[in-house]
Amino acid sequence: MRFPSPLKLAAVFALSALALPVQAEDVNVYSSRHYDSDDALYARFTEETGITVNRIEAKADELIARLEAEGKNSPADVFITVDVGRMARAENAGLLQPFTSDVIEARIPAHFQHPDNLWFGVSQRARIIFYAKDRVVTPPATYEDLAAPEWKGKVCIRSSSNIYNQSLLASIIETHGEESAKVWAAGVVGNMARAPQGGDTDQLRGIISGECDVAVANHYYFLRGFAKDVDGLTAGIDGIGWVWPNQDGRGAHVNLATASMTASSPNPEAAAKLLEFLVSDFAQAHFAAANNEYPAVAGVSTNGNTDHLGEFSADETTDTAAFSRNSAKAQAIFNEVGWN
Ligand SMILES: [Fe+2]
Structure with missing residues (x-):
């Protein structure tokens, strides 16, 4: 033990x-x-x-x-x-x-x-993509897009020690295999606007402050900004757009x-x-x-608060048990690509 x-x-x-x-x-x-x-x-x-x-x-x-x-x-x-x-x-x-x-x-x-x-x-609990409406015309449509070269220096996402990112990467490992998942994670690290810091709400705040054009957060952190006065979020929330990821494919990671x-x-x-x-x-x-x-x-x-985000389809093909099954592999990849 x-x-x-x-x-x-x-x-x-x-x-x-x-x-x-x-x-x-x-x-x-x-x-x-x-x-x-x-x-x-x-x-x-x-x-x-x-x-x-x-x-x-x-x-x-x-x-x-x-x-x-x-x-x-x-x-x-x-x-x-x-x-x-x-x-x-x-x-x-x-x-x-x-x-x-x-x-x-x-x-x-x-x-x-x-x-x-x-x-x-x-x-x-869905993990989705947010963007600055005034700076981004065509936001990333998929998790995979977050690693595309056009987002260099623009993406905010929290530390790899956070379980939400571990589960997201575990789902990507399940979908694409370890090698592709590693290439993806390295691509996201290369696109980061800043070293990972803070929680999900801080990634959304980064859009409002202008540090991040694109951010990843669980959906309810955004919705809290409507439900109550969240410092650094509520006042600027109308400037944040969102994308339900992978809607033409496997669906949003939940x-x-x-x-x-x-x-x-x-x-x-x-x-x-x-x-x-x-x-x-x-x-x-x-x-x-x-x-x-x-x-x-x-x-x-x-x-009613979820109405802000509209309808979406969730990933129903990736077994949620894979989030745990692949978690050690996910952590190894994070370490290897330098996602702190
Ligand atoms: Fe949370």
């Missing part, structure tokens, strides 16, 4: 002050997601089932370290992350158990499920918020009920709306 780093251990001890009870009528959730509106979501589950939901919320890597440290004695029943790559870390550490459910099979598309039913997608049952779940029946609840129309709409995401279940409506 791998030992958690001192940082992780510190997080584990900090969290352990919030020990959860193990009771038959309770379900214990470790979640790397937190929105105020989650309270209403879980309250509804309790209303419907009589099962109390206890939550510990922290960064995914901290929760994974905690699950590892607790081992078989962990009180956690359900683990929720906001991307496939982090869920893969839990998967690789043996922290999850497969579970099958007719409800989930019927509701969640096959490509949003782990092949051995270790997790499934709860909501969709990551998933994912839910799973822990290997050590003391109350797997309650865990299964909660996981099934998460794919209900109510939970799907509520879960996605909290962060301007797209539900994983087809036909469930989004909150």
Whole structure:
């Protein structure tokens, strides 16, 4: 077993002050997601089932370290992350158990499920291309275009240590193979307007400040600029255009918020009920709306804010499990091409 780093251990001890009870009528959730509106979501589950939901919320890597440290004695029943790559870390550490459910099979598309039913997608998060409307006439139409010579010195994208870029490159490896993916990554590095810095919102701010003509970010960072006053974004948001990538091909790269049952779940029946609840129309709409995401279940409506971005087709041919399967290869390529 791998030992958690001192940082992780510190997080584990900090969290352990919030020990959860193990009771038959309770379900214990470790979640790397937190929105105020989650309270209403879980309250509804309790209303419907009589099962109390206890939550510990922290960064995914901290929760994974905690699950590892607790081992078989962990009180956690359900683990929720906001991307496939982090869920893969839990998967690789043996922290999850497969579970099958007719409800989930019927509701969640096959490509949003782990092949051995270790997790499934709860909501969709698209990684898309943004551009400066006043400086760009024909923006890149595909992820592949981001590496084209015409964008030299114009592209802003965050660091390779970020899991969103790791999953994007993993999907490109799955589509084109490792060699082509390396050429692509080197091309993007050659086109960078500046050394990678900041989060996704900072890439959008770079368009407004004039540093970047083209930027890559998850869709909801842009939508937040409409929903509330985001410093450096909202005031200039009308100057930002967007492209749903690869619409004439495989579709836009979409990551998933994912839910799973822990290997050590003391109350797997309650865990299964909660996981099934998460794919209900109510939970799907509520879960996605909290962060301007797209539900994983087809036909469930989004909150109105997503209307800003219009319709799109998502990549449904690339298996989302490949994001984790190819993550080590992606990291090696990033290192090799100097994408810091
Ligand atoms: Fe995010």
